[in-house]
Amino acid sequence: xxxxxxxxxxxxxxxxxxxxxxxxxxxxxxxxxxxxxxxxxxxxxxxxxxxxxxxxxxxxxxxxxxxxxxxxxxxxxxxxxxxxxxxxxxxxxxxxxxxxxxxxxxxxxxxxxxxxxxxxxxxxxxxxxxxxxxxxxxxxxxxxxxxxxxxxxxxxxxxxxxxxxxxxxxxxxxxxxxxxxxxxxxxxxxxxxxxxxxxxxxxxxxxxxxxxxxxxxxxxxxxxxxxxxxxxxxxxxxxxxxxxxxxxxxxxxxxxxxxxxxxxxxxxxxxxxxxxxxxxxxxxxxxxxxxxxxxxxxxxxxxxxxxxxxxxxx
Numbered sequence: 001x002x003x004x005x006x007x008x009x010x011x012x013x014x015x016x017x018x019x020x021x022x023x024x025x026x027x028x029x030x031x032x033x034x035x036x037x038x039x040x041x042x043x044x045x046x047x048x049x050x051x052x053x054x055x056x057x058x059x060x061x062x063x064x065x066x067x068x069x070x071x072x073x074x075x076x077x078x079x080x081x082x083x084x085x086x087x088x089x090x091x092x093x094x095x096x097x098x099x100x101x102x103x104x105x106x107x108x109x110x111x112x113x114x115x116x117x118x119x120x121x122x123x124x125x126x127x128x129x130x131x132x133x134x135x136x137x138x139x140x141x142x143x144x145x146x147x148x149x150x151x152x153x154x155x156x157x158x159x160x161x162x163x164x165x166x167x168x169x170x171x172x173x174x175x176x177x178x179x180x181x182x183x184x185x186x187x188x189x190x191x192x193x194x195x196x197x198x199x200x201x202x203x204x205x206x207x208x209x210x211x212x213x214x215x216x217x218x219x220x221x222x223x224x225x226x227x228x229x230x231x232x233x234x235x236x237x238x239x240x241x242x243x244x245x246x247x248x249x250x251x252x253x254x255x256x257x258x259x260x261x262x263x264x265x266x267x268x269x270x271x272x273x274x275x276x277x278x279x280x281x282x283x284x285x286x287x288x289x290x291x292x293x294x295x296x297x298x299x300x301x302x303x304x305x306x307x308x309x310x311x312x313x314x
Contacts, residue, residue: 043132047175051134054178054224055143063226066136067144069219074146081155083216084148088158091185094209098189106196115246117188120238124181127234133178137221145221179230180223186213187235 058064073080137147187210194206217223
């Protein structure tokens with residue numbers, strides 16, 4: 001049975017994804033994300049106003065879980081120190097590890113998962129740009145929050161001003177709190193592990209990792225509860241947009257591929273090549289070209305006729 005091509009994708013290359021093309025792509029997206037965080041610093045006054053507005057909404061809805069969690073992490077070092085390590089490092093370790101695992105062990109699902117993650121990341125960058133938000137730890141002391149990253153900075157590599165390494169706090173945008181991509185990326189990792197892990201332990205980890213990350217970002221006073229909700233919402237919208245993004249990318253790649261492919265003029269015969277010309281139904285050149293030779297007389301045999309020509313009557 002003949003296979004048909006989907007219209008618009010006839011020229012699309014059918015090659016496997018390779019790590020030497022995927023790695024630069026991921027690094028490029030992460031570089032754009034990091035650079036965007038630096039460029040979208042926003043006005044400090046408006047960032048503080050946005051943070052206070054979120055806090056007022058949460059208190060009105062009785063959703064302000066940040067205060068009790070932050071007091072617990074501040075009082076109990078055995079909780080606060082691991083939480084700071086969790087916040088400062090795991091999103092740099094777990095997310096790439098899940099990407100590599102999908103690429104190697106679940107290649108059929110990798111491209112859709114990668115596109116989902118990247119689409120949501122760019123959406124989060126738009127949120128940082130449009131809504132710079134002061135995190136709870138940077139609000140005035142009267143609001144009751146303690147910066148656990150600063151309190152326990154002697155235990156880790158981060159400085160007192162941010163989760164970045166010491167001396168590099170000025171290179172981060174500390175008002176990129178809304179939405180929380182710590183929670184968003186953890187949710188993506190959890191879904192991938194729960195769906196494709198295959199074991200009960202993997203499903204438990206897939207549920208626990210995003211939930212614990214949400215608790216950590218609030219307990220360390222780096223995010224509000226609504227930041228975590230927004231991070232999950234961004235991932236949900238990214239999941240809906242990812243198939244459309246892939247279709248657009250496929251169309252662009254197909255057009256570029258067709259544009260770069262040289263067009264061969266003329267079509268060769270399926271039977272005889274190398275310049276030989278045949279007419280319809282012929283297997284050798286000039287099979288039907290000649291009939292009886294008039295000069296040979298009426299009894300001449302049709303030597304130039306084809307195999308299927310009728311014999312002359314006697």
